[in-house]
Amino acid sequence: MSQSNSDNWGQCLRCKWWQIEPDAAIEHQTTGLCIDEQLLPFRIRITGNGGCNRFMEGEPARAAGSSERPPVAEATR
Numbered sequence: 001m002s003q004s005n006s007d008n009w010g011q012c013l014r015c016k017w018w019q020i021e022p023d024a025a026i027e028h029q030t031t032g033l034c035i036d037e038q039l040l041p042f043r044i045r046i047t048g049n050g051g052c053n054r055f056m057e058g059e060p061a062r063a064a065g066s067s068e069r070p071p072v073a074e075a076t077r
């Protein structure tokens with residue numbers, strides 16, 4: 001992994017592309033859908049303590065169905 005990639009790495013629970021259920025707590029074990037535009041086609045269901053180098057700091061988005069298997073929510077951003 002290059003240095004620039006690891007510089008961008010961050011955890012889902014602090015990422016604006018993490019989308020969780022409307023009433024879900026922002027915790028390590030909470031599951032949500034990654035709505036980053038490049039990752040959205042894969043419908044990645046991931047917990048708050050997951051992460052990647054597409055990380056962008058912000059509040060998680062919220063939509064019903066974000067934690068189902070597979071997630072059925074539309075991306076809200």
Ligand code: SF4
Binds near residue numbers: 033055
């Ligand atoms: S997988 Fe990456 S881009 Fe998606 S929510 Fe987690 S940190 Fe953000």
